Amino acid sequence: MSQTHDKAQMRGWVRQDGRKGIRNVVAVAYLVECAHHVAREIAREDRSAAHVIGFPGCFPNAYAQKMMERLCTHPNVGAVLLVSLGCESFDRYQLARVVAESGRPVETLVIQNAGGTRATIASGRDWVRDRIAELADAPTVPMDVSELVVGTVCGGSDGTSGISGNPAAGIAFDRLVEAGATCIFEETGELIGCEDIMAARASTPELAVELRASISKAARYYATLGFGSFAAGNADGGLTTIEEKSLGAYMKSGQSLISGLIKPGDFPPRGGLYLMDVVPDGEVRFGFPNISDNAEIVEMMASGAHCTLFVTGRGSVVGSALAPVIKIAANPHMYRRLSEDMDINAGRVLEGTATLDEIGSEIFDHVVALACGAPSASESLGHQEFILTYKSFEPIGPACLPA
Amino acid sequence: MDDQTRTDPRLLLLAPGDSVFVLRGQIAAGEDIFVAGCRVHVPVALGLGHKIARRAIGPGEKVLKYGASIGSARTGIALGEHVHLHNLQSDYTATYSLDASRSGADDTQEQVRP
Structure with a gap:
């Protein structure tokens, strides 16, 4: 086995559930395809630190809900911005609760309430920028294979x-x-x-x-x-x-x-x-x-x-x-x-x-x-x-x- | 190596009981190669990962690779023959390919870097 990367060098971001992340990114999650563009534009400012995920469907699905809950609380995720159009069926309240209970910062922007595309992108970018700055200073702990x-x-x-x-x-x-x-x-x-x-x-x-x-x-x-x-x-x-x-x-x-x-x-x-x-x-x-x-x-x-x-x-x-x-x-x-x-x-x-x-x-x-x-x-x-x-x-x- | 087993080094045997070899190098159209001691003519170019029959395979017989069945022979397959969609079929679901459509298309429109 090569010793180039000593195990001691491995460090991760520890989460409330004990799991550790090897990255520390902001997830920008659209909750219906109609909110995808706004989410993409929000994340575009710093794509290495803000990653877009989401579910395109307008109709409810227990699997998709569970997947989004798991992904928004993935160990590599440090904060979550939810982007909703407003009229889709996805349970954004439940998703926001799960993320908050995991100890991560979470914010929900509803495009229909926030003044449309331009205004939502602007406030989303502000929120993401602040979280990226916080995550950059977050402490790490040793991590093992x-x-x-x-x-x-x-x-x-x-x-x-x-x-x-x-x-x-x-x-x-x-x-x-x-x-x-x-x-x-x-x-x-x-x-x-x-x-x-x-x-x-x-x-x-x-x-x-x-x-x-x-x-x-x-x-x-x-x-x-x-x-x-x-x-x-x-x-x-x-x-x-x-x-x-x-x-x-x-x-x-x-x-x-x-x-x-x-x-x-x-x-x-x-x-x-x-x-x-x-x-x-x-x-x-x-x-x-x-x-x-x-x-x-x-x-x-x-x-x-x-x-x-x-x-x-x-x-x-x-x-x-x-x-x-x-x-x-x-x-x-x-x-x-x-x-x-x-x-x-x-x-x-x-x-x-x-x-x-x-x-x-x-x-x-x-x-x-x-x-x-x-x-x-x-x-x-x-x-x-x-x-x-x-x-x-x-x-x-x-x-x-x-x- | 004795003549009975002489096989082109580009042909890889994955498991002892297999009825096919796998190509780990390309074979050009028109090459004559040795397969299990027999000289065989290869009429079309064959790329990496394609299969050549290691022995004669009867119609309906299971074709073995990795020591396991990868489907049944559609027809009799001669030693040294290319084993693919024309003479091998799945025992589960049919295989989808673009071969029929491609034969009518102008492939020169698609650039491939060498």
Whole structure:
């Protein structure tokens, strides 16, 4: 293990609930698409310190409410400005209460009451400017790798993802779990075909049943939709079937025992490896479970992820609001075209110039460096994508989180 | 290496029982390569991550990669043949691609840096 980033250097902002953030940003949250422009204009003055998140829908949804509550109290968030049009259904009162109870400064601006676009932007900017100044002086405390929550996704996958980037991310996950960290992998729709090998890694037989059930739910859901979680570019990159893509995606989970099954917004109770079930419960409603990669990143953030390992073969360029994204290039040819967008070139494994273990260590070191404050490539380029849509979930069963 | 197993170094075997190799380097159109001791002609260019049959695969047979099934052969597949949408299908959901649409499009409009 490289000693470049001593654990002692890792410092975080401690929150009232005991969790620590590796960033300290102001979240500017629009509560309906109609308030998005105003929120964006408010945050525009200092985009590195004020991040825009939000929910576009006008009609109520318990999942979206829970997600926004979790995201506005994410450990990387130090203060929250809510931007409401005024007539949308989102429960802004409840959201403001939850944020206030978490000990964070919170303000709600209602465009219809505040004099319209220009006036709301002006008062929003004043409020955000003051909070940014306060957050800049906020004290930090020492933080350990075991306190980190790390998610992983793959996006823009091709035939290289499952043989270089994903297994390397899996090795980094094994190292993080060994150090006591909490790791989350997800997209059950992209684990179709992996149910047997995954169930064999469950910490209890009861959890194995739950893991299998989550995959068969995903298979049913996507069969109803008529498409798998598979984009045209996946086929161009040599992937032929959803189960082939799944086996490649599964490699990201590494070799650790699977400690539990969570749903978006559930907090893993302790360190270990967790599967996130992202496919809605009940009959098929509201369309595709996750319409693009950032929806998955957002759901892992809602469960506390400080950062996300993002493996890409075709070359995704996205980052995220609130929690930085580390980009791992699986395909060496793509890395050469998009090197500025990538943090790690796992394609070296295919060219014989690095081993999977070496890339895995590099990813682990990158996570620690990120937590010490070093920006990731997408963070430096200003990427702050965010997407949240309608879903519905039942609570997880008692077998999902064995004692 | 004996002639029975001679295989192009660009072909990667992921698990011992697999019926496909994965490309870790590109193969140009018209190349002759060795696959499991046999000389095979590759008619079209194949990029990183594509698959080539390691042995003859019967119609309906499960195709194995990572030691697990990635679907069933639509047709018989010869040793050394490119394994993709034309001869392999999912046992779960159908695969969506833009191949049919692209064949009628002018791809020169889309710039790709070398």
